[in-house]
Amino acid sequence: MSDQSSPAIRFSSATREEALGRVDGFAHSMGSVYARSRNDDLGPEDRHNVSCLSPYVRHRLVLEEELVARALADHGPQRAEKFIQEVVWRTYWKGWLEQRPSVWADYTVSRSAVWDNVIQNKPLLAHYDKAIQGGTGIACFDFWANELVATNYLHNHARMWFASIWIFTLKLPWELGADFFLRHLIDGDAASNTLSWRWVGGLHTAGKTYLARADNIEQCTGGRFSPKPGDLADVALPLGEVDHPARTPIPHLLPVEKGLKTGLLITADDCTPENILDGLDVASVAALPLADTRSELDTARAVTEFEHAALTDALSRNRGEMLKQPADVLDWAKRNGLQQIVSPAIPVGWSRDAMASVIAELNDEGIVWREIRRSWDDAIWPHATAGFFKVKKQIPRVLEDFFDVKS
Ligand SMILES: Cc1cc2nc3c(=O)[nH]c(=O)nc-3n(C[C@H](O)[C@H](O)[C@H](O)COP(=O)(O)OP(=O)(O)OC[C@H]3O[C@@H](n4cnc5c(N)ncnc54)[C@H](O)[C@@H]3O)c2cc1C
Structure with missing residues (x-):
């Protein structure tokens, strides 16, 4: 409790x-x-x-x-x-x-490109390091950078202010700010994080950016912070045109097949799978940690530990084994003679990226892969x-x- x-x-x-x-x-x-x-x-x-x-x-x-x-x-x-x-x-x-998975794919590609650029540009790298180490001299921003690293959580309003200052005052690439969040937030989520950063930068809603204002920060932090005139940018021009890719259909999920020896694969995207199995007879259960694939840089230990504990808890309710890496899925399936693997639906983000090759391998071996989506999402x-x-x-x-x- x-x-x-x-x-x-x-x-x-x-x-x-x-x-x-x-x-x-x-x-x-x-x-x-x-x-x-x-x-x-x-x-x-x-x-x-x-x-x-x-x-x-x-x-x-x-x-x-x-x-x-x-x-x-x-x-x-x-x-x-x-x-x-x-x-x-x-x-x-x-x-x-x-419905727009390419927004995530494009984010990961441009995050790599931006990072390559930053590490070759010493002044920019120093500027970035100061921001993530809470050394910019903007008291509220520095506090939130340290709070994020220390607690692995930020209040929603602090996330908005932080992202806004990162983009419009410090003029750092939004992709690296989003990555800093993903690596440290226990709740790090491909959709909420990427799209919120894009929203702050004016890439989600046409004509809308989010500008962090000193009076709002002072009022909503109960006076803990009072940024001085000139500390914060006073304009927030969109980072680009709002140019969303065409929508693709929500993936159609095929029904679970009856009569096959079935395994349940749990990822940290859904640690309560037992209530969507609908009486399915499951012969073997495994859990797969993926948090260290959130970023090309290191994911914070508190994040991987939380994921590991959440999966351990899911296994304690569903009796199974912990896998180490995606490549272990096929071995687990073969060891247990599984003909079908079911999993709660894997969302767009690093989980689906990591699972793509696993699913292809299972298909090659003739092992059926099925995902179950929750009726809430449907x-x-x-x-x-x-x-x-x-x-x-x-x-x-x-x-x-x-x-x-x-x-
Ligand atoms: C730049 C930025 C990045 C963000 N990155 C993430 C992220 O990686 N992962 C993540 O889970 N949330 C993210 N959020 C959304 C939001 O800040 C957090 O979900 C919220 O602060 C979580 O705190 P809470 O549980 O105390 O929320 P509460 O205010 O208590 O809200 C209750 C629940 O509602 C949901 N919720 C509330 N606000 C939001 C929101 N704006 N967007 C989506 N869900 C919301 C959450 O599930 C939350 O637990 C981000 C927001 C911004 C502005």
Whole structure:
């Protein structure tokens, strides 16, 4: 259970039990407290106004629909509206990226190119190093850089301010800021992270960038920081045209085949697979850690340790073995004589990148690969075609379908 005496910011225990305990602990604040004060970043020792549940939700140790169900039960659809909308932002970003996978692919290509350029340019490299080491002289920014490295979490508003200062004041490449986040955030997520950085830089919504303002930082940090005139950029011009690739269909998943000797493969994208198996007879279970493929640079130890613990917890509920690397999947399948492997759907991002060659190898060996998508994603992703507004409009219908609640 959650240790309520410790600051919510410590993510020591990556288990479903801990996640559910934290949901219990935050439930009373999912209504008016959250609606009123969610934008305030009161510092790492006071997170009473936000849930700090993202590390657990991102690994699906607790599910989006479970958070929404709890908010509805304790506060009703009106008072829980803001909290529910924020939870649905995660699903929106995932659904959007799922229909434009090349945005992730392009990001990884340009991240490599930008990095190659930075390491050959000594002044730029020194500028980048100062930013990630909290040595820019902009007190709030330096604090958040250090907070990220020390706690592996940042408040949403701090993420927005940080990204804005990185891009518009420090004029560093956004791809490397996004990479710094991915390597250190326990909740690091290909969709939420890449698309939020793009949104701040004006690459997601035409005509919109996010400019960090001194008065807003002072007000929403309770006066912890008061940037001086001239500390922060006062204009934020878009980094480029909003030029989204054409949408591709959400991948059609074939049904699981009956009568085959079947293995379950768990990745950190969904650590509660047992509730989507629908009575499937599973002969063998394995978990595959992938967090160290988030970036070409090193992923923070706290991130890989959280992932390992989350997968260990999933294995404790599903009895299986931990694999070390993608290449081990085929060996596990062969050792156990598996004819089919099922997995919760693998989202666009480093997980799908890492699994692509594994799936090809399995196919070559005649082993059937099947993914199972959650009905929550099935219900929301088709609406994630443009801005969040289209998805927001669907929330009442989703609440009615899933929870029989009328808003
Ligand atoms: C530049 C930038 C990068 C980000 N990178 C990530 C990332 O890598 N991984 C990630 O999970 N989130 C990311 N976010 C979104 C958001 O900041 C975090 O999900 C949120 O701060 C998590 O804290 P919490 O659990 O206390 O949120 P709460 O405010 O308590 O919200 C409850 C839940 O709603 C969801 N949520 C809330 N706000 C958002 C949002 N803006 N986008 C998506 N989901 C949201 C999360 O699942 C969260 O746990 C990023 C935002 C920005 C601006």
